[in-house]
Amino acid sequence: MSGHSKWSKIKRQKGAVDAKRSKMFTKLIKEITVAVKEGGSDPSGNPRLRLAIQTSKAANMPKDNMERAIKKGEGTDGGYTEVNYEGYATNGVAVFAETMTDNLNRTLQNVRTIFSKNGGSLGPKGSLDFIFDRKGVFVVRKGEQQPDEEELLLELIDAGAEEVEFEDDYFTVYCALEDFGSLQKKVEELELEVESAELQRIPKTTVEVNDLEALRKIMKLIDALEDDDDVQQVYHNLELNEELMAELEA
Known part of the structure; x- marks a missing residue:
C-alpha cells in the first residue's frame, strides 16, 4: 500500500497547484446526480449522496451547483451510466478508469483512443480484478x-x-x-x-518504471484519461519514482 500512499500524496500536491476546478465540478455534479437517482435526495438516508455533498463542499463548490445537481437527479431524463474500462499502459502498468456518461459510444471511443495513442491497450472487463x-x-x-x-x-x-x-x-x-x-x-x-x-x-502489486521516456508515455496516458469529461477516477499500479517524477516535471 506504500506505493499508493506515495501516489496519493503526489496527487494531492499536484492538485493543489494545477487543479482544474470546472472539470472537478463537472465530475462532482455527475456523482451527485447519480447518487440521487440511486438512493433519493435525502442525504441522511443516502450515504453516497451524503459523501458526494461532503466532497463537493470540500472542493468549495457553490451551493447552487449542488442544488441543481440534486434536482437533475430527481428528474426523469436518462441521466448517466457508470462504466469501467480496464487496460495496460506501456511496461505492463495496469490502468483502471471509472466513467460516468450519457453517451456510451463516445466514451468508449475516447478511452480507446487515449490508450492506443499512448502505447496502451484496453482489456476485457474483469481483467484487472486480480491487481x-x-x-x-x-x-x-x-x-x-x-x-x-x-x-x-x-x-x-x-x-x-x-x-x-x-x-x-x-x-x-x-x-x-x-x-x-x-x-x-x-x-x-x-x-x-x-x-x-x-x-x-x-x-495489490506495483510496477516500477525507471525509464524516463516510458514514464512520460504512461503519465501522458493517465493525464489524458483524467482530463476526459466522462472519466470520474483513474487508478494505476505504477510505483512512482520521485526522482524521475521531479525530472519529468522539470
Whole structure:
C-alpha cells in the first residue's frame, strides 16, 4: 500500500497547484446526480449522496451547483451510466478508469483512443480484478484540536479501519468495502476535517518504471484519461519514482 500512499500524496500536491476546478465540478455534479437517482435526495438516508455533498463542499463548490445537481437527479431524463474500462499502459502498468456518461459510444471511443495513442491497450472487463482491491479511503486534515493519535486509532479500528497512516498535516484511513459506511459515520461523529472520502482501487502489486521516456508515455496516458469529461477516477499500479517524477516535471 506504500506505493499508493506515495501516489496519493503526489496527487494531492499536484492538485493543489494545477487543479482544474470546472472539470472537478463537472465530475462532482455527475456523482451527485447519480447518487440521487440511486438512493433519493435525502442525504441522511443516502450515504453516497451524503459523501458526494461532503466532497463537493470540500472542493468549495457553490451551493447552487449542488442544488441543481440534486434536482437533475430527481428528474426523469436518462441521466448517466457508470462504466469501467480496464487496460495496460506501456511496461505492463495496469490502468483502471471509472466513467460516468450519457453517451456510451463516445466514451468508449475516447478511452480507446487515449490508450492506443499512448502505447496502451484496453482489456476485457474483469481483467484487472486480480491487481486491485476495492477499499474505502479517508484523507483527513489534522486540526488544532485533534484527539490523541493512539486514542483516535483505537476509535477508528473499532469502526472498521484496517490501516491508518499518519503524516505531518494529514492522516489516511483505509477500510474494507463493507466497512465504508460505519467508518464514515464514525468520522462524522468525531467531527474530523475530511478532505476526501471515497471508494478507491488499491493495487495489490506495483510496477516500477525507471525509464524516463516510458514514464512520460504512461503519465501522458493517465493525464489524458483524467482530463476526459466522462472519466470520474483513474487508478494505476505504477510505483512512482520521485526522482524521475521531479525530472519529468522539470
